[in-house]
Amino acid sequence: MIDVRRLVKTYGRVRAVDDVSFRVQGGEVVALLGPNGAGKSTTIKAVTGLLRPTGGTVSVGGHALERAPLEAKALLGYVPDRPYLYQKLTGRELLRFLARLRRVGDAEAKAEAWLAHFDLQRSANELIETYSHGMRQKLTFAAALLHDPPALVIDEPMVGLDPRAAHDVRHLMRQRADEGGAVLLTTHSMEVAEAVADRVLLLHHGRVVASGTMEELRRRVGVEDATLEAIFLQLTEEAAREAAA
């Protein structure tokens, strides 16, 4: 569903993403992991069309973002790490606006369903400027899911969510994949990645240093019962040593 090939993104002399390739098939959750500045968010922004790749291609559902951006974007739902929304709209008005933007049929019923799912019905007529960070994050999830996208891209999904909402979001990501959707997420939470991801992609200084299922990664580090956190620490240290050498 999401196909990233030889993605390169440079800012002046800095290569934020350097020859990154991966696929997210329908029915799987892929987690992009890496230390700060590894290129996770840049990769995600290139996948959603917020940034234009310096090199390489990104396709969604077979539609190249460069050539057919509308078709590709129609298949995507996106939750950014910072949920900036229109402060002077109510939650319900925001969903209505996005439904019109994406030509969603039966929009009112779908919006109500997602508002109920994220427990936002009581505050749906309030201006977004009065929402807490967690409520905004939940509304952003509702906005991303409103058009029932086959591919979901989530940047740091758990930031600001209360335990109940965090549990629901984890369940939701897994459920989307189990229903045939593709989910690509970045997270600093090893626990979340280990719990929901089918495959993990480890980025360091813009390059993929490891990828695979948990079993494959454990074999790579040679520790049978290694946690994802231990794998992450070992592989990033190795990558840092190689870069220094």
Added chain:
Amino acid sequence: MILLAMRLRGALNALRRSPLRALVGVIMLGGIFVGVLAATRRGVRFLEHYPGIGSVAGAVEQRSLEALFTVLMVAVAFSVLTGAISTLYDSTDLPFLLSLPVGPARVFGLKVVETYVNSALLPALFTVPVLVGLGLERGAPPGYYLIAMAALLALYALPVAAGALAALVLMRLAPAGRAKEVATAASVALAAALVLGMRALRPERLSNLTPEQFDQALTRFAQWHVSWLPSAWGSSAVWRALSGDVSVDALLLAVVSVALLAGVARVAALAYRAGWFRSLDAASKPGVVGALPPARWEAPLARLGPAGGVVVKDLRLLARDPAQWSQLLVLAALAGVYFISTASLAAQMQSFRDLVGALNLMFLGFLMAGVGIRTAFPLVSLEGEGFWLLRTAPLRARQMVFAKFWGALPVMVLLGGGLGVAVAGRLGVAPVLALASPIAGVCAGLAATGLGVGLGAAFPRFDATSPAEVPLSTGGLLYMAFALIYAALTTLLFAFPAYRTLRAPGSFHWGSTGGVVVLAAVAALTLLWTVLPLLFGSARLARYESGRG
């Protein structure tokens, strides 16, 4: 001092990051300085050599200085209200600063200094060349410049302190969480009323006075002295400094200013806590629960698809955001000033009316250019940090830009056309000009909208904190340049029918070959100025990268 040094370091770093912008700023400031200095020196010389003015010249200059101080102090007072709320309550660095081992009074002292710099720096910079010019013309001693600058700084501290105190009171009295909106609305409404009021006085009537009446008016003006006004203290301090004296007024001004600023910092520290909790209350008030259907007026727009959705959203945001709707008040004031100004020129002679009517065709272009930069140009940038929602949606940049264009067009065309009809009607111009006037207004409205939205999309500023801030950019300068070129070209085109009408009334008809050619040329020019910027803006916006880095 450490806090202040930290702020200065930040400002210097920002300048280092964009040296070109800093250079342009310095050149512009230098230009303004030289221009104001030259104008002041010329003005002083004119007064000194005005026939028979004698000893009144000095008094007139002093009163003029007082008037300048008063006007600029009022301007500072208007702008400081919202600025003070942003700086004293909404600064993102306040929680961090308050967590440092520094007393809250010092933190708010820094914030008051910030408020002062944000609100009074530009008027102060504008006043400096006036004082320098005065000193040079009157051969002032070196100490004059020191005292004059100190008096200047102290003078603008007064409206800053008063505005900041008003902001603190407003935070207490305004509906919770709405203080900034009330402040914005109050500031803009007062400013608009003031501009309209001043224009309604029709200062051009002075030109109708006989020389004797003018001399009498000048003498009365020279005697007009309100000693309790701070602006009078300021001008008195400056005047005494011209002869090397330090006046009581100067000391009074300095003491009152420092005391007021320190007092504001103290009160702000005390009020912050209470105000902050109060503003948080806004989030917990229960509202209407349950699904509210879309408003009826949304239905026809929603049928237009995604672009209609964007227009509905923009209209809702316009109605709710005082920073946006207050621009309409400015626009109304501008239109009012224009109408009063042109209507006041209505004379008995038809030829003079037609002459003013012909000039009106030119001025409409300039007026709509000024309106467009406040209304059409910021539209794309007003998406702000929510732009990612549009960027990740299946919506072409062109659809978005044209949606903004269609949203702004009715207001601009109605304003341009309406003013064209109203001014031509009030002046009672010849039929040829009566028809040209609304055509010029509508075309200027169309071009200003296309140019504004298009160049606004090509040079967006999603980080701007208010619509008024958006045009302060390369795009804004380009807009003004092209808008003025459009106004000049349409003036040239309309000059032909206007000239014919003035030379031989009734000799020109719009149905003639010449008339059709002029109309076609104006239409083609307008179309060019409307469509090309929209396409250029769409193409640039499509390449724009959100959240870079």
